[in-house]
Amino acid sequence: MTTFYWILFGLLLLFLITKFITQKMWALKQTPHAETPDKFGLEFEEVRFPTDNNRQLYGWWIPAQRASEKASTLVLVHGWSRNLGRMLRYIQHLFPLNYNLLAFDARHHGSSDADDHASMYKFGRDIRAAVQYVSSRNIDTAKIGVVGLSIGGAGAVYAASLEPHIKAVATVGAPAHPVDIMTREFKNHHVPSVLIWIILKQIERRIGISYEAFAPVNTIAKSDASFFIIHGDEDKVVLPLQASKLHKAARDGNSQLWDIPGRAHSNCHHEPGFWEKLHDFFQMTLEQKDSKS
Numbered sequence: 346m347t348t349f350y351w352i353l354f355g356l357l358l359l360f361l362i363t364k365f366i367t368q369k370m371w372a373l374k375q376t377p378h379a380e381t382p383d384k385f386g387l388e389f390e391e392v393r394f395p396t397d398n399n400r401q402l403y404g405w406w407i408p409a410q411r412a413s414e415k416a417s418t419l420v421l422v423h424g425w426s427r428n429l430g431r432m433l434r435y436i437q438h439l440f441p442l443n444y445n446l447l448a449f450d451a452r453h454h455g456s457s458d459a460d461d462h463a464s465m466y467k468f469g470r471d472i473r474a475a476v477q478y479v480s481s482r483n484i485d486t487a488k489i490g491v492v493g494l495s496i497g498g499a500g501a502v503y504a505a506s507l508e509p510h511i512k513a514v515a516t517v518g519a520p521a522h523p524v525d526i527m528t529r530e531f532k533n534h535h536v537p538s539v540l541i542w543i544i545l546k547q548i549e550r551r552i553g554i555s556y557e558a559f560a561p562v563n564t565i566a567k568s569d570a571s572f573f574i575i576h577g578d579e580d581k582v583v584l585p586l587q588a589s590k591l592h593k594a595a596r597d598g599n600s601q602l603w604d605i606p607g608r609a610h611s612n613c614h615h616e617p618g619f620w621e622k623l624h625d626f627f628q629m630t631l632e633q634k635d636s637k638s
Contacts, residue, residue, distance in 0.1 A: 373463055377456045378430035382407060385437050396452060396474035397467070403456035404449030404475065405429060406482070407436065411443050417488040417631045418445040420475045422468070424495030424518075428455030435492060438620045444627075447479050451497070464552050465523045466559045468500025473508045480510050488512065488631040492623070495519060495583060495610065502561035502591070505568035513630035515573040515623055518610045520583045521562040521590035529584070562594045571630040572600040573623070577608030601626070 382389045382405060390406040409416035419439060421432040429448040436446055450456050451471045453463035460467065472491060480486045490513035493501035498516030505511040520526045524545060531541045549556055557563055565572065572595055576588035585604060592602040605616050613619065 373426055373453055375454060375456075375459065376426075376428060378428050378450075380430055380433060381405070382433065382436055382440075384433065385440075387436065387440060392447075392478070394449075394474060394478035396471050398460055400452055400458040400460050402449050402452065402458070402471055402474060403429075404447055404478075405436075406479075407440060407446040407448075409443045409445045410440065415485045415488070416443050416445050417490060417627060418447070418479050418484045419627065420472065420479060420489070420491045421446060421448040422451070422472055422475075422491065422493040422497030422501060423448075423454065424497050425463070426454070427494075430455075431494065432492075434614060438614075439624070442624050445479070445482075445484055447475060449475050451500070462551060464548075465496050465499050465503070465520075466552050466554055468496055469503030469507070469559055472497075472500050472504035476504065476508050476510050486510055490514065490627050490631055493517070493519065499523070499561045502568075502572070503559045503564050505570040505572075506564040509569070511568070511570050513571045513573070513627055514568075515575065515626060516591070517575045517613050518577065518580055518583050519561065519574065519587070519591065521587040521594070522556070522560040524556050524560075525587065526583060562590050565591060565595045565600070568599075570599070571626075573626040573630075574600060574602045575613055575623075576602075576604055577610060577613050578604050578606050579608060580610045582610040 387407060392404050392406045393401045396402050421435050423429055423431040429450050432448040436448060439446060451468050452458060452460045476489060479489065489510050491501040491511055492515045495518045498519030501514045501516060502519065505514050527545060528541060574588050574592050576585050578585050588602060592600050605613050608616055
């Protein structure tokens with residue numbers, strides 16, 4: 346076999362290896378929710394609304410219990426490989442505080458449509474679609490916020506740079522840059538550096554837009570929204586440094602950071618005072634934005 350064919354064979358083998366690693370590490374199995382807001386005796390409406398590529402997203406719409414008041418609206422976003430059932434605890438605690446609530450499944454998650462692959466970029470686009478959907482309902486469009494967990498939080502930051510109706514964003518365990526998270530994950534699986542570079546390029550090409558264009562650390566300052574960045578200081582999935590990067594990248598005065606001692610990636614909401622602080626943030630920011638409009 347000539348040198349040319351050996352090189353060609355080697356490149357093909359390298360491509361197949363990196364593709365296999367990518368698919369194995371980032372494969373998603375869509376798992377629908379097992380419980381609904383009925384669990385807490387709450388009435389809700391199952392809704393579907395459009396997003397990019399003619400896909401449909403599935404969600405729960407829960408109107409505020411005191412409809413006569415000008416209630417704020419919160420869009421609730423799960424993380425990677427989860428579904429809207431992850432937000433049931435948020436629904437339980439936020440509904441009594443008189444918010445309109447929309448929880449939904451991002452593309453390739455839960456009961457929403459699949460769309461080739463999932464990504465932080467698509468999370469952001471789907472959050473924008475969700476905000477546009479709630480804006481079409483009978484709500485006060487000057488008082489819309491988003492709560493996003495992990496990748497859902499990162500997508501919310503990106504969505505806020507696209508959608509002016511988003512006035513406030515609370516993130517829990519959100520990464521500042523997708524490459525930071527993926528690189529660390531690959532290294533934890535002992536993937537060689539040269540393969541990591543190739544895999545990252547493959548993923549970026551598949552997404553169809555550069556990482557820098559939607560990375561939260563690059564987009565947070567493009568939004569007029571206020572941000573509440575919540576992170577456990579023992580988070581081993583998304584390291585606390587990511588929260589610091591995100592906070593520092595925001596406009597002066599537009600972000601507050603809450604590092605919670607002893608909390609990890611998925612248990613920040615167990616911290617005493619968590620729900621009160623979340624409510625205070627949205628009360629302060631949404632009422633403030635509303636008074637300025």
